[in-house]
Amino acid sequence: MLVMTTKVDKKKIFLILGAIAAVIIGLILLFGGGDNSQATGAPSLGTNDGRVKFLADFGWDVVVSPTESGQIKIPAESSEVFDRYNALQKSQGYDLSQFAGKVVMRYVYRIKNYPGATDPVYATLLVYKDQVIGGDVTDTSAKGVVRPFKMPDPQNTTPSTIPETAPSTT
Numbered sequence: 001m002l003v004m005t006t007k008v009d010k011k012k013i014f015l016i017l018g019a020i021a022a023v024i025i026g027l028i029l030l031f032g033g034g035d036n037s038q039a040t041g042a043p044s045l046g047t048n049d050g051r052v053k054f055l056a057d058f059g060w061d062v063v064v065s066p067t068e069s070g071q072i073k074i075p076a077e078s079s080e081v082f083d084r085y086n087a088l089q090k091s092q093g094y095d096l097s098q099f100a101g102k103v104v105m106r107y108v109y110r111i112k113n114y115p116g117a118t119d120p121v122y123a124t125l126l127v128y129k130d131q132v133i134g135g136d137v138t139d140t141s142a143k144g145v146v147r148p149f150k151m152p153d154p155q156n157t158t159p160s161t162i163p164e165t166a167p168s169t170t
């Protein structure tokens with residue numbers, strides 16, 4: 001039978017364990033493990049304050065509490081209505097087809113400062129994993145339109161922003 005013994009230097013073991021712990025902490029701080037919105041100062045769109053700020057960045061003054069919120073499912077298959085709405089989304093840098101079949105949150109806020117509005121106007125945000133993936137501003141008046149988030153020119157608030165399809169003449 002062979003027995004080997006070694007002398008353990010406790011000081012060296014503590015130094016090695018300390019170095020390993022420092023490397024692990026450094027990696028966690030470097031790559032982060034969670035929400036970086038606090039570090040960057042950007043509000044999370046998973047919070048009501050973040051969504052209100054998102055709309056305020058476009059110039060909208062909204063009622064702070066959403067008038068409506070709930071889950072919706074983005075259609076898995078395209079349709080004429082979906083394609084028209086997605087054309088509006090693409091015009092503002094979003095594409096809902098990437099989220100086909102997914103369940104997303106829908107938040108609706110009443111806008112208080114829509115130029116020339118006499119009837120209610122609402123902003124709708126579609127949020128997936130704390131990111132806006134689409135939405136619109138809807139004027140509910142008889143001549144109202146659905147438009148992108150961008151604040152309209154006060155002199156030109158009536159043209160539709162969703163492409164209309166001409167009726168067939170055949």
